[in-house]
Amino acid sequence: MVAESFLPQINGVANTARHVADRLLARGHELLIIAAGPGPDTYGGIPVLRARSFGVPGYKEFPVGLPDPSIERAMAEFKPDLVHLASPFIIGAYGLRSARKLGLPTVAIFQTDIAGFARQYPWFAAADRGIWRWVRRVHSRADRTLAPSSASVQQLVQGGVPNVHLWGRGVNLDLFDPKHRDENWRREISPDGRPIVGYVGRLAAEKKVRRLAELSDLNCKVVIVGDGPDRASLENSLPNATFLGMRRGADLASIFAGLDVFVHTGEHETFCQTIQEAQASGVATVGPAAGGPLDLIQPGTNGLLFEPGRPGSLHHAVKALLDHPMARARMAAAGLERVQTRTWPAVVDDLVDRHYADVLRDAAAVRRVA
Template identity: 85%
Template sequence: MRIVMVAECFLPQINGVANTARHVADRLLARGHQLLIIAAGPGPDTYNGVRVLRARSFGIPGYKEIPVGLPDPAIERAMAEFKPDLVHLAAPFALGAYGLRSARRLGLPTVAVFQTDLAGFARQYPWFAKADRGCWAWIRRIHSRCDRTLAPSSPTVAQLVQEGVPRVYHWGRGVNLELFDPAHRIEAWRREISPDGKPIVGYVGRLAAEKKVKRLAELNDLDCHVVVVGDGPDRTSLEATLPNATFLGMRRGTDLASIFAGLDVFVHTGEHETFCQTIQEAQASGVAAVGPAAGGPLDLIRPGETGLLFEPGTPGSLREAVRTLLDNPEARTAMAAAGRRRVQTRTWPAVVDDLIDRHYTEVLAEAAAVRRAA
């Protein structure tokens, strides 16, 4: 197949959209498919020998490191010259909307991947607080014009359907089981973080309003050490809110994997996650996870079996979930083992093969049937 991928984010950005797009690209190339990548913002113009067409972009307040792509006639020209069989829209919103328009003008079938709850995120920022309905109107407009929309969790599928988006299917996310593994646990790092041997509780992710990291303050009086991995606009205020926590900044690769494996409990605090990849990475690392009873974590955590859920709207609920795991090391170990078993079949090659062999194939067959009937 010949695939054009239009990505709102791609390398060198490091986030869920960019990482998923990269794994899709890697598997497409490994299986011998041909690919053109169109991405927002500056960066390399090739990826593993594939052309990356870089669209002009701008930054938005609070997310200036994430580019917003602008329309460019060169995009449609490149798509027409490449002659793709299908266009893959990775988290379409700005650049993806223009890529969709170009695909429709060229008569190309489209698969869109919904990945970010932009409406939920917008409500966390005063200057965007009233923009959620406008966000949903725009999301509905884009995805209603796609041949198929793929959502990463069953709650997100239900949310899209409720908002009037048609043709929504569930397509999850993979995890790198070679990178995220209990074998990467480093006892020397644990002694450095917790010289008194207390359990280590960790958060990994962006330090921004929508992630609700300030909820970690509920853990201030628990008998544990808290580590925070990541960076973002809220770091300074969070350091004041969490005076006893260790802030490790942005970490990647084997460094990040060893931190995951060194935790006793992993916590994700945000309630607007369409999937929550860090929970899956913690489970692969053999760590018991605590997440909000909302969005993607509802698919990833079976309470009491693979981790615990807390109620986002209930003060103290996070504290109680973490305290339960800290007070019950045997249950914590059992949940960590069950969580690791859960992800063993969720490799990126397996997940992307499902995308190619099921979703791409079905959309192409539907498009062919429409052409024959015309």
């Protein structure tokens, strides 16, 4: 596995890579992880080769790996059956080049809309087309690309990337569960009993957290969980919200379960894992009608969607849930039911038994012909 991000970083790419590694190990596979940035040189007994890296302005906590000859050497020594590329961009692209040179089949995971994120930052905005061309080039050279949502599959196919398949994400149902709802925490956050509306995620430009200002005149308490470069400015622009900082594990699960409505404001999510975590926690969800949330939220059934380009649409969606507690409870129950088959073991088993198997079979057929 060549991972653009891995523990100790906390983000969607690292989280998915960790769950894939856990399941591969549980199934008896041998694994070598090659990852960007500093960190431990083992994970659960799996060796981790740490590539050289640098920090990007505004994202310094997410190191960007650099091409390193040690990647190809390690790959050649390990002699894998297949190379898994976790959100390939720089070291992932180098890992792909090395795999092709060594004649190894590859599966590339498209997870981050880097071009969409770049447009949110003035110093990167002009580079978005070049970034997309690079992403298309990398994924076009992999034997199979897996995208997490219908929208991202369509984006890649329309962009000319061949052999794209849908592969979603799992959710930890042992951690995220309605039973973790803590009434004491709810009274502490909202002493007057107002409904609690929460956001969980990075506090950065691409997440559009400032849209939560639309909720200022609603009878609710807004809670924001996470950290990032925009935190200070958001605290100024959302003075009535409660900022809880970064939370993890059981603490985060308790916060999720304690919400009445979960809101995600970002427009460039290829999946949006926090919506699944909210659904697993028994909470009604609101997300943008764009990207990954289109697959996760069926409007009126298990949540509501708002129009990213229409001011006030987030306000109306949240107000509808707050004004109708019975409908909100029904949607929360439907969301909880939706995720019951989306466990990480089930999702990774699909990766191995279907996608890995297909790529390995095709590679073996090519070798026979050669």
